[in-house]
Amino acid sequence: MTSIMNEHPQAARIHETAGRGLAIHCSGVTKGFTAGGNTIRALRGIDLDVRLGELAMLVGPSGCGKTTLISVVAGILDRDEGECRVFGQDFATMSARQKTRFRGQTVGFVFQQFNLLPALTAAQNVAVPLLINGVAHAAAIKAAKEMLDRVGLGERTESLPKQLSGGQQQRVAIARAMVHRPRLIVCDEPTSALDHETGHTVMRLLKNVALDEDRALVIVTHDARIFGFADRIFKMDDGRIVDVVRNPSASIGASGGDAHA
Amino acid sequence: MKDRSVPVGMNFVAILMLVGDRLKYVALVAGLAFATLLITQQASILVGMADQTGAFIRDTGQADLWVMDPEVEFSEDGKALQDTALFRVRGVEGVEWAVPIYKNWLKAQLPDGRKLNMIVVGIDDATLVGGPAVMVEGRLEDLRADKAVFIDARDADTKLLLTRGRFADDPQPLRVGDRLSVNDFELRVAGTMKLSRSFFWDPVVYTTYSRALTFAPPERRLMSFVLVKIKSGSDPHAVARAVTEATGLQALTGPQFEKLTMTYILEKTGILVNFGLAVGMGFVIGLLVAAQTLYAFTLDNLKQYGALKAMGAGNGTLVRMMMVQVLIVALLGYGLGLGITVLMGKIIQATDLAFLMTWHIPVVGGVALVAICLLAGAASIAKVLRLEPAIVFKS
Numbered sequence: 001m002t003s004i005m006n007e008h009p010q011a012a013r014i015h016e017t018a019g020r021g022l023a024i025h026c027s028g029v030t031k032g033f034t035a036g037g038n039t040i041r042a043l044r045g046i047d048l049d050v051r052l053g054e055l056a057m058l059v060g061p062s063g064c065g066k067t068t069l070i071s072v073v074a075g076i077l078d079r080d081e082g083e084c085r086v087f088g089q090d091f092a093t094m095s096a097r098q099k100t101r102f103r104g105q106t107v108g109f110v111f112q113q114f115n116l117l118p119a120l121t122a123a124q125n126v127a128v129p130l131l132i133n134g135v136a137h138a139a140a141i142k143a144a145k146e147m148l149d150r151v152g153l154g155e156r157t158e159s160l161p162k163q164l165s166g167g168q169q170q171r172v173a174i175a176r177a178m179v180h181r182p183r184l185i186v187c188d189e190p191t192s193a194l195d196h197e198t199g200h201t202v203m204r205l206l207k208n209v210a211l212d213e214d215r216a217l218v219i220v221t222h223d224a225r226i227f228g229f230a231d232r233i234f235k236m237d238d239g240r241i242v243d244v245v246r247n248p249s250a251s252i253g254a255s256g257g258d259a260h261a
Numbered sequence: 262m263k264d265r266s267v268p269v270g271m272n273f274v275a276i277l278m279l280v281g282d283r284l285k286y287v288a289l290v291a292g293l294a295f296a297t298l299l300i301t302q303q304a305s306i307l308v309g310m311a312d313q314t315g316a317f318i319r320d321t322g323q324a325d326l327w328v329m330d331p332e333v334e335f336s337e338d339g340k341a342l343q344d345t346a347l348f349r350v351r352g353v354e355g356v357e358w359a360v361p362i363y364k365n366w367l368k369a370q371l372p373d374g375r376k377l378n379m380i381v382v383g384i385d386d387a388t389l390v391g392g393p394a395v396m397v398e399g400r401l402e403d404l405r406a407d408k409a410v411f412i413d414a415r416d417a418d419t420k421l422l423l424t425r426g427r428f429a430d431d432p433q434p435l436r437v438g439d440r441l442s443v444n445d446f447e448l449r450v451a452g453t454m455k456l457s458r459s460f461f462w463d464p465v466v467y468t469t470y471s472r473a474l475t476f477a478p479p480e481r482r483l484m485s486f487v488l489v490k491i492k493s494g495s496d497p498h499a500v501a502r503a504v505t506e507a508t509g510l511q512a513l514t515g516p517q518f519e520k521l522t523m524t525y526i527l528e529k530t531g532i533l534v535n536f537g538l539a540v541g542m543g544f545v546i547g548l549l550v551a552a553q554t555l556y557a558f559t560l561d562n563l564k565q566y567g568a569l570k571a572m573g574a575g576n577g578t579l580v581r582m583m584m585v586q587v588l589i590v591a592l593l594g595y596g597l598g599l600g601i602t603v604l605m606g607k608i609i610q611a612t613d614l615a616f617l618m619t620w621h622i623p624v625v626g627g628v629a630l631v632a633i634c635l636l637a638g639a640a641s642i643a644k645v646l647r648l649e650p651a652i653v654f655k656s
Contacts, residue, residue, distance in 0.1 A: 067654045076571055076650045097575060104573015111653050115568040119281020120274065131270035132573045140270060188654045220654075 023184055023216030024050040024073055028082035030239075031068050042068040044239035045082065055207060055217040055229060060236035066220045067188065069236070073218060074186045075103045087183055104132050108177030110206075112189035114169045116161040122148055122172045123157040129180040147175040151205055167198030171205060178210050185210050187219040191226055203229045271574065275582035278562060279589060285558045286590070289551060293594025294601070296547020296633060300540050301602040301618070301626040307536035308622065309615030314526045315519030316457035317382075317465075321362070321391050324488035325497050327518045328359070328504055331511045335522040337380070337461055339364050341483035342510070349508045350487050355500035357492045360385035361484035363473040366463060369443045371435065373425040380465045381443060383473025391488055393467060398437050399452025404469055409451035410441075416464040417453055419613065446476035458613060460526060544629055552637035555587070559641035563648065570650035579645050583638060591634045598630075599623055 031043040042065045050056045058066040071077040075091045091099055116125045126144035145157045151171040161169055177185050191199030203226045211217055227233055227248045235243035280286050317336050328350050330340035350359045363383030370376050384391035392401050397414040412435060421435040439450045491500045497514050504512035527533040609616040
């Protein structure tokens, strides 16, 4: 693990999660891309542990490898070297079909641009992960409506994405990421397209609804306004984790989940 | 959680994605409908034309065999036979009876002064074998009256409509009792008949064989065909071979003569090539429209497909989703195109134009459309199969 820049041993949450098992364990992970005959080293030996019940954030400048890292962690990209286990499972030992199935059952995604299917209602969008996993349509829609209710959109289940505000669309995306009860939720810039207040609403939702003792959240973000929601912040630069900030809400002097950068 | 290798519920998502993009959905269905229309309509006209080439042969259904000069290539190709041919045919084993028939294009003049070519058919005076099967006005025996000819009832209202001279202000159809001349021989309309629509466009008149010879040009005063009825229980092909061996003439059954005529017309006139090109264009246009629209649809939804991949939808699921989309637009396009073709066929059938949709045409049209959809969908499917789900993390 990289050096610790800022640590607050009093942080109760850190103590809570410290004794738990690991959701993600990566060691010496590298990943390169070849473009125009040149190989770009996106990840240069990443060591990362994320505990169950932990909300981890990956931050850093553009091109530092954050997106590549969550792609590897989520089983979307194959690493070149090193070890990476998610809930004890190593993607390197899985076939493409097994990886796809594992992803469908174990990982939930929240994307920067929401990536809701525009022709589907909110309930239908939320039902998609269940349908992918073979749940019958009626049962999937029922579960999707219940999940939308949990994220405060119980009245908008039949709305199309274009009929929803940005914040509402992101809440639909969060409901979609949680509906099949995945153990790992990966979020890519979940608040960058949202205003301050809506961003905080979304983060409260993620922290209070999505996170529990058997689940982990990894969020890639540039949005310093939401750093206070993290249990740990992993700072990345040039394909490496260069710092870990523990209990950032305490370090930046804000309270609870409403911290501001 | 129930685990299925290919989740059925995603078909529903595929359908919603398809119909959600109304413009492309309509463009796809319209493109495929147009392709179906072009393919089936042009093919139906071609088959209709081909079928009409055999109209005269089918209308002369009493004959089991047609005996003709070996050089004859189609039904209107009346190469003259010697009178002796008739007797030689009658002498062949298996022949019940044989009668002459005359058929040729001759110059005619209508009561309003209009000159035109007519197809003159002269049938056996004694038996009237080879005469029209359906009389509209008059009886078949009326043909034996002096100067008598029959005209086709449909021709009377169209090709033989009197429009000049005293008829200029009030066009009249040629009627029973009216007179006309063929090669300056005066004739009288003694009846009207109903003939099948023919590929050959000139009006047809029937008269007796002997009368036809009186006004036919001298060099053509010979029979065109010998119509043969075979004895009960005889094999028509065996008798045809016997006739050919005995006389050196070409002897064909009705269907064989129809095929000979159709083949000649299709090959020699270029109809087959022209209509084949039209059908081919229908295929290409359909393919281009469908491929372009499908591909644009796929590109527009690429991030969505990427998101589905990231969320655990396998390649099999995505391919099946796209196949469901293609199948739906194909079925709708096919149904719409075929429906319009049938509707156009109903309209065309009220005219003299050729149109015949045999069961083969919808089948061939359907196969062509499936090929179009598979080819059009291939590029889109390949794009999605190659798609990296990591695309969803790119803003």
